[in-house]
Amino acid sequence: xxxEDKKREQEEASEPGAGDEAEAPEAAEEGAEPEAAEEQxxxxxxxxxxxEPEAAEEQxxxxxPVGEPEPAAEQDAAPQAEPSEESKGGAEDPKERxxxxxxxxxxxxRPARTPEQRATExxxxxxxxxxxxxxxxxxxxxxxxxxGSGTPAAAREPGAKKVRQGTVVSAGAEKTITVEIAVxxxxxxxxxxxxxxxxxxxxxEANQAQQGDVVRVVESRPLSRTKRWRLLEVLERAPR
Numbered sequence: 001x002x003x004e005d006k007k008r009e010q011e012e013a014s015e016p017g018a019g020d021e022a023e024a025p026e027a028a029e030e031g032a033e034p035e036a037a038e039e040q041x042x043x044x045x046x047x048x049x050x051x052e053p054e055a056a057e058e059q060x061x062x063x064x065p066v067g068e069p070e071p072a073a074e075q076d077a078a079p080q081a082e083p084s085e086e087s088k089g090g091a092e093d094p095k096e097r098x099x100x101x102x103x104x105x106x107x108x109x110r111p112a113r114t115p116e117q118r119a120t121e122x123x124x125x126x127x128x129x130x131x132x133x134x135x136x137x138x139x140x141x142x143x144x145x146x147x148g149s150g151t152p153a154a155a156r157e158p159g160a161k162k163v164r165q166g167t168v169v170s171a172g173a174e175k176t177i178t179v180e181i182a183v184x185x186x187x188x189x190x191x192x193x194x195x196x197x198x199x200x201x202x203x204x205e206a207n208q209a210q211q212g213d214v215v216r217v218v219e220s221r222p223l224s225r226t227k228r229w230r231l232l233e234v235l236e237r238a239p240r
C-alpha cells in the first residue's frame with residue numbers, strides 16, 4: 001500500500017459519522033420507493049379497469065356480425081320466390097294466357113278440327129264480337145242522347161262587289177285594259193287636298209275601251225295573274 005492509501009484509511013477511521021450519514025440517505029431512498037409504488041398502484045388499477053371495458057366494446061361489434069347473415073339470407077330468398085309467384089299468376093303474352101286457360105279448363109275435350117273449320121269458327125266469333133260492340137255503343141249513344149242539330153248554317157249571300165271609275169291609260173293588250181284611278185281626298189290633320197293614283201288591269205272581252213276613255217270596272221274572280229277586274233261600261237269616249 002502506498003502512503004496515500006494509508007492516510008485515507010486513517011481519515012475514514014477518524015470520522016465515524018460520515019458513514020452513517022451516507023447510509024441514512026440510502027435508507028431514506030429505500031423507504032420512499034415503497035411509498036411511490038403504493039401511490040402508483042391505485043392509479044394503475046383504474047387504467048386496467050378502463051382498458052377492460054374498451055376491450056369488451058371492441059369485442060362486441062366483432063361478435064354482432066355473426067348473427068346478421070340471416071336477414072341477408074331472407075333477402076336472397078325473397079327475390080327467388082317472386083319469379084315463382086309471377087310464373088304462377090300467368091304470363092302477359094295473350095297466347096300464353098290462352099294456353100294456360102285451355103290447360104286449366106275442365107270438361108271433355110272437343111273433337112279434332114281442320115284448319116278450315118278453325119278459321120270458320122274464328123270468323124263466327126269475330127262477327128259475334130262485332131255485333132256485341134255495335135249494340136253496346138248504340139246503347140251508350142242512346143244513354144247520352146242523340147247530338148242536337150245545332151244552329152243551322154247561314155245561307156251565304158254574295159256581298160256587294162266593288163266598283164271603280166277611272167281613265168284608260170293603255171289598251172294595247174288583247175282583251176285587257178289598264179285603268180288609272182285617281183283618288184282626291186283632304187288630309188284629316190293638315191286639311192290639304194291629297195291626290196293619289198293607282199293602276200289596275202281589267203278584262204275587256206269585246207275590246208270596246210280605247211286609251212283616254214272614262215270607264216267603270218267591277219271586281220271579279222281572278223282572270224289571270226294580274227287581272228281581278230272586269231269592264232262594266234264606257235262612260236265617256238275620248239276625242240279622236
